[in-house]
Amino acid sequence: MIPLEHYLYIAAALFALGVFGVLTRRNAVSVLMSIELIFNSANINLVAFSRYVEGAVGGQVFALLVIVVAACEAAVALAIVMSLYRLLKEVNIDRASELRG
Amino acid sequence: MSDAALSLTRFIPELALVGTLAVVIVADLLTQRWETLRANSLLTWIAGGGLLVALFTSLGPPGGGALFASMIADDGLLAVLRPVFALTALFVLLFSLRARELESVRMGEMVALIVTTAAALMWMAGSVNLVMIYLSLETVSVASYLMVGYLSSERLSNEASLKYILFGAVSTGAMLFGLSLLYGMTGTLDLYGVREALASGAHGPELLLVLVLIAGGIGFKIAAVPFHFWCPDVYTGAPTPVTAFLSVGPKAAGFAVLIRFFYSGLATPEGGSFLPIPGSEAQTLLIVLSVVTMTLGNVAALLQTNLKRLLAYSSIGHAGTMLMGAAALSSEAVHAIGVYLVVYLFMNLGAFFVVILAHRVTGSFDLASYAGFWKRSPVLTIAMVVFLLSLLGMPPFMGFAAKYYVFIAVIQADLVWLAVVGGLNVAVAAAYYLKVVMTMVIEPGEASPPAFAFSRLDAVLLALLAIPNLVGLLFWNALDGFTRVSRQLLDLV
Numbered sequence: 001m002i003p004l005e006h007y008l009y010i011a012a013a014l015f016a017l018g019v020f021g022v023l024t025r026r027n028a029v030s031v032l033m034s035i036e037l038i039f040n041s042a043n044i045n046l047v048a049f050s051r052y053v054e055g056a057v058g059g060q061v062f063a064l065l066v067i068v069v070a071a072c073e074a075a076v077a078l079a080i081v082m083s084l085y086r087l088l089k090e091v092n093i094d095r096a097s098e099l100r101g
Numbered sequence: 102m103s104d105a106a107l108s109l110t111r112f113i114p115e116l117a118l119v120g121t122l123a124v125v126i127v128a129d130l131l132t133q134r135w136e137t138l139r140a141n142s143l144l145t146w147i148a149g150g151g152l153l154v155a156l157f158t159s160l161g162p163p164g165g166g167a168l169f170a171s172m173i174a175d176d177g178l179l180a181v182l183r184p185v186f187a188l189t190a191l192f193v194l195l196f197s198l199r200a201r202e203l204e205s206v207r208m209g210e211m212v213a214l215i216v217t218t219a220a221a222l223m224w225m226a227g228s229v230n231l232v233m234i235y236l237s238l239e240t241v242s243v244a245s246y247l248m249v250g251y252l253s254s255e256r257l258s259n260e261a262s263l264k265y266i267l268f269g270a271v272s273t274g275a276m277l278f279g280l281s282l283l284y285g286m287t288g289t290l291d292l293y294g295v296r297e298a299l300a301s302g303a304h305g306p307e308l309l310l311v312l313v314l315i316a317g318g319i320g321f322k323i324a325a326v327p328f329h330f331w332c333p334d335v336y337t338g339a340p341t342p343v344t345a346f347l348s349v350g351p352k353a354a355g356f357a358v359l360i361r362f363f364y365s366g367l368a369t370p371e372g373g374s375f376l377p378i379p380g381s382e383a384q385t386l387l388i389v390l391s392v393v394t395m396t397l398g399n400v401a402a403l404l405q406t407n408l409k410r411l412l413a414y415s416s417i418g419h420a421g422t423m424l425m426g427a428a429a430l431s432s433e434a435v436h437a438i439g440v441y442l443v444v445y446l447f448m449n450l451g452a453f454f455v456v457i458l459a460h461r462v463t464g465s466f467d468l469a470s471y472a473g474f475w476k477r478s479p480v481l482t483i484a485m486v487v488f489l490l491s492l493l494g495m496p497p498f499m500g501f502a503a504k505y506y507v508f509i510a511v512i513q514a515d516l517v518w519l520a521v522v523g524g525l526n527v528a529v530a531a532a533y534y535l536k537v538v539m540t541m542v543i544e545p546g547e548a549s550p551p552a553f554a555f556s557r558l559d560a561v562l563l564a565l566l567a568i569p570n571l572v573g574l575l576f577w578n579a580l581d582g583f584t585r586v587s588r589q590l591l592d593l594v
């Protein structure tokens with residue numbers, strides 16, 4: 001059987017990749033994809049723990065709910081990106097810089 | 102009665118809001134062909150009625166148990182915060198009728214979103230289960246993103262919304278990762294189960310890591326430094342009533358979640374205080390967060406020339422003051438935060454309402470456009486001075502009570518140096534609040550500016566917000582009594 005640690009390493013690596021993507025990507029859609037990585041790293045953790053930790057079954061339910069919430073959030077985020085695209089004709093987040101100070 | 106049926110009887114305010122939401126959505130569809138103004142006022146009055154029902158049904162003593170199989174705590178903290186949320190949403194709803202930005206826009210979705218957020222804030226304040234905390238926090242967040250970006254043809258509103266959602270998604274993602282690790286460490290999603298599991302063993306840095314990740318999500322909601330970057334931009338870009346809502350509602354709910362985590366989940370109650378689980382460094386974390394948050398918030402507010410931005414940084418400063426109270430880890434601290442949130446509702450919503458009314462006439466949020474305000478509208482100037490001095494914590498006004506309770510809680514926890522830092526911050530805050538007062542009263546301004554006109558609704562709202570601030574201290578006992586129940590945190594073990 002694959003030990004629990006392996007799942008945790010994968011999840012931690014995904015989380016780090018997601019954070020790295022959020023910090024370095026300038027395209028709003030790429031940033032959203034990186035955010036999905038963060039959510040899914042947490043999901044891997046949840047499902048792995050609920051499989052390996054005795055008596056813990058709630059994690060799988062949690063993971064399902066996270067998938068639903070992530071879908072909602074992605075829908076809202078893409079709607080906002082679309083709306084901004086209509087005004088700016090591009091999706092580079094550095095262009096969204098009128099608010100500062 | 103079964104647990105679910107019994108829980109539903111203690112869940113009337115939330116049910117009323119969900120019902121109102123359904124009615125608002127249908128009414129919005131039925132009034133598609135009406136002219137905008139008429140449809141907007143009908144929807145506002147429907148939602149206002151629903152919020153009033155929620156407000157009155159939420160008053161009363163707490164039930165004292167857990168609802169829906171220990172998902173939601175029906176305790177004193179929830180009993181204090183439910184009316185706060187209903188009242189905030191009610192004020193914001195009426196503000197949005199008067200805001201210039203929203204005047205020619207159809208308000209169907211906005212009204213629905215305000216009602217949704219009010220219900221989700223109530224869920225958030227009561228959550229004692231990791232899943233429930235995450236779900237309610239995300240419900241509030243997604244509704245807020247949509248409200249901030251409501252003016253879809255305006256660049257600033259869109260930009261603010263994009264920044265908010267990108268920042269919010271990363272923060273809640275980090276929090277979720279922390280929650281998943283906490284679940285792995287304890288094997289349970291129940292906050293009291295988490296405490297039980299944590300208390301039985303020793304912990305190293307992994308618990309601190311989890312705590313920092315979770316603090317990221319909560320810090321985002323209450324706009325604590327270093328998770329505050331979204332705050333000034335979003336407050337400036339959002340329609341002003343939404344800004345007012347965000348500065349009070351989610352902040353209050355965020356503090357409720359913070360108390361649930363740090364007091365119920367990660368500390369064991371002993372007498373009147375809460376002892377953090379060894380290895381969690383919860384108190385150090387809260388102290389560091391509070392010092393950084395209030396100092397940066399107040400100092401940055403000094404440099405602002407836009408009143409909405411200034412109030413954004415001032416709200417960061419207030420979050421720092423409340424965090425200072427939270428760091429005391431005692432029942433007094435919970436009570437102090439309860440008082441602070443109730444008082445903060447009146448003073449901060451009041452300040453934003455004056456900004457909304459001024460924007461109707463001047464069309465600007467710049468501090469410079471407030472020059473000569475005294476000559477144009479003495480009533481509005483006096484109201485603004487009352488709100489600002491109350492925010493500062495000046496004694497004859499109600500803001501003093503808020504500051505008093507927090508400082509007493511901090512000093513009783515033997516954190517005198519922290520109280521001194523807090524005191525210095527009040528001095529810094531005085532500089533920028535008084536700068537606004539000076540601009541309004543002393544600077545000359547234009548020679549013949551357009552006059553202010555009040556509607557009857559404006560006068561009523563202004564009075565409802567200003568009078569509690571003015572005579573608040575006369576009702577010190579009532580305020581103390583109403584918020585005292587917040588000390589009764591649910592404890593299931």
